[in-house]
Amino acid sequence: MPDDAAPRLAALAEELLGGPLPIRIRAWDGSEAGPERDPVLVVRHRRALRRFLWRPGELGLARAWVAGELDVEGDLYTALDHLAGLLWERDPDDARPRPRPARIAALARDALSLARPLPPPPPPPEEVRRRRSGGALHTxxxxxxxxxxxxxxxxxxxxxxxxxxxxxxxxxxxxxxxxxxxxxxxxxxxxxxxxxxxxxxxxxxxxxxxxxxxxxxxxxxxxxxxxxxxxxxxxxxxxxxxxxxxxxxxxxxxxxxxxxxxxxxxxxxxxxxxxxxxxxxxxxxxxxxxxxxxxxxxxxxxxxxxxxxxxxxxxxxxxxxxxxxxxxxxxxxxxxxxxxxxxxxxxxxxxxxxxxxxxxxxxxxxxxxxxxxxxxxxxxxxxxxxxxxxxxxxxxxxxxxxxxxxxxxxxxxxxxxxxxxxxxxxxxxx
The missing domain is CATH 3.40.50.150 (Vaccinia Virus protein VP39)
Incomplete structure (x- = not known):
């Protein structure tokens, strides 16, 4: 039975972004939400959301992309421009409202229920493996x-x-x-x-x-x-x-x-x-x-x-x-x-x-x-x-x-x- 995942993802994203969703979403259950135009952000598996929750920001999205759990149908450049609010820091002059910490916590709980609370997937094998200490740089x-x-x-x-x-x-x-x-x-x-x-x-x-x-x-x-x-x-x-x-x-x-x-x-x-x-x-x-x-x-x-x-x-x-x-x-x-x-x-x-x-x-x-x-x-x-x-x-x-x-x-x-x-x-x- 469909989760209506795309509308739920769209609602979460709009609160975090403080405005309308800039790109259409298609989720793993076939549901869609967002503006009726190309490109489309395709979330192929709920693992993509799980990666983002365990590692919010660019690295979580990148892991989902490299693993093939996140994709774009249409022009990639336009999609990345639309997603800039998730990939880069907002402009200091951006006046869109930001959710309060308590509301962010509630949004995280909603997202977790959609992603299902399982351990984080391992990073794709293309990711650099490093020792926990990191070691000295530039030897x-x-x-x-x-x-x-x-x-x-x-x-x-x-x-x-x-x-x-x-x-x-x-x-x-x-x-x-x-x-x-x-x-x-x-x-x-x-x-x-x-x-x-x-x-x-x-x-x-x-x-x-x-x-x-x-x-x-x-x-x-x-x-x-x-x-x-x-x-x-x-x-x-x-x-x-x-x-x-x-x-x-x-x-x-x-x-x-x-x-x-x-x-x-x-x-x-x-x-x-x-x-x-x-x-x-x-x-x-x-x-x-x-x-x-x-x-x-x-x-x-x-x-x-x-x-x-x-x-x-x-x-x-x-x-x-x-x-x-x-x-x-x-x-x-x-x-x-x-x-x-x-x-x-x-x-x-x-x-x-x-x-x-x-x-x-x-x-x-x-x-x-x-x-x-x-x-x-x-x-x-x-x-x-x-x-x-x-x-x-x-x-x-x-x-x-x-x-x-x-x-x-x-x-x-x-x-x-x-x-x-x-x-x-x-x-x-x-």
Missing amino acids: LRRDKAAVSHHYDVGNDFYSLVLGPSMVYSCAYWDDGGTLEDAQAAKLDLVCRKLGLKEGDRLLDVGCGWGSMVLHAAREYGVRAVGITLSAEQAAYARKRVAHAGLGDRIEIRVQDYRETADGPYDAISSIGMAEHVGSQRYGEYARVLHRLLRPGGRLLNHQIARRPLADEDDYAIDEFIDAYVFPDGELSPIGTTVDQLERAGFEVRDTQALREHYALTLRRWVANLEARWAKAVTLTTPGRARVWRLYMAASALSFEHNRIGVNQVLAVRTPATGDSGVPLRQPEWR
């Missing part, structure tokens, strides 16, 4: 495990999502053009900012599948070293280097930046890697890169940034991202990044915000994944494919709504003479 061993969790999903899976460029960072878009064009433009932008020329020695920190070192060696004649903690990435990159006939110019290592000691380099690129470093280690990261550069050498640091908080002690790592996507990853405001680079001895010469570019990039990746969904599931697991779809779509919206940004910072190890080597004008950078 060499723990960082290697975190990188392996994210990047050793399978090169074929990433090829499906990223396309032929195999670049897993923000592209640089012009009007029109393909994803591959935009990624090539981003790599060339980095090379121009670094002022690369024939014979220069380049270190690419977090080299991924080798796209940056290949572009720099092929187009600018540099000698390049790419380092990554992912064995799968390194194997793929080495094959690409050999196929391109650039083995005499490019070396790919499985190596932590803290273990790299063969400077000096003329230039260092770090594209989408610094988010893994962590606030506790960022000063060390900046000092190591400064030490590896020759006087006058340039660093291009390409990094996602969050918005600053009134009280930085309130910063909390995103639960879904930490559990399923980037374990131990941390975002910092752009001002903090610039400050840390300058404290390490760098002179910051240029910053460029690419927020809208990353939103466009992520939407292309999501489109690639959705277009070949059945193949993606066979290349990894259904849960892992669902993780990547949710993470990339939600991230696209975060960039579009200015919740996060991404910036390229050009810094120089300026020598004591004060001659940075940077031209007075740099129109070619854009």
Whole structure:
């Protein structure tokens, strides 16, 4: 017999949200409630509600999504926008009424009766398993495990999502053009900012599948070293280097930046890697890169940034991202990044915000994944494919709504003479 679950869920959600339900719900018993329009939030099993009750907020919803107990029929981006009140903190100016604590307790009891008071389901197997103590953050061993969790999903899976460029960072878009064009433009932008020329020695920190070192060696004649903690990435990159006939110019290592000691380099690129470093280690990261550069050498640091908080002690790592996507990853405001680079001895010469570019990039990746969904599931697991779809779509919206940004910072190890080597004008950078 139907539980009329959807109307009951809708009533609970409306009280918590302080307003009308923004999305239609279909529950496990076939009942529906909410506005007569797409998209539809499908609650396939009462376990989804049980997960949310045991872990209210983003992580509970994410577990239900990864397990396939929660789904969306229709446009995922629109659904996530509608669900923003459950996924992100309300705007301080939002005047909608909030239920009092006693009423919240009553709502929880109603929800529990609908979910049935059973123990919480175990997390999906794709979730990071950690010891209860958590352990010390950003040790060499723990960082290697975190990188392996994210990047050793399978090169074929990433090829499906990223396309032929195999670049897993923000592209640089012009009007029109393909994803591959935009990624090539981003790599060339980095090379121009670094002022690369024939014979220069380049270190690419977090080299991924080798796209940056290949572009720099092929187009600018540099000698390049790419380092990554992912064995799968390194194997793929080495094959690409050999196929391109650039083995005499490019070396790919499985190596932590803290273990790299063969400077000096003329230039260092770090594209989408610094988010893994962590606030506790960022000063060390900046000092190591400064030490590896020759006087006058340039660093291009390409990094996602969050918005600053009134009280930085309130910063909390995103639960879904930490559990399923980037374990131990941390975002910092752009001002903090610039400050840390300058404290390490760098002179910051240029910053460029690419927020809208990353939103466009992520939407292309999501489109690639959705277009070949059945193949993606066979290349990894259904849960892992669902993780990547949710993470990339939600991230696209975060960039579009200015919740996060991404910036390229050009810094120089300026020598004591004060001659940075940077031209007075740099129109070619854009």
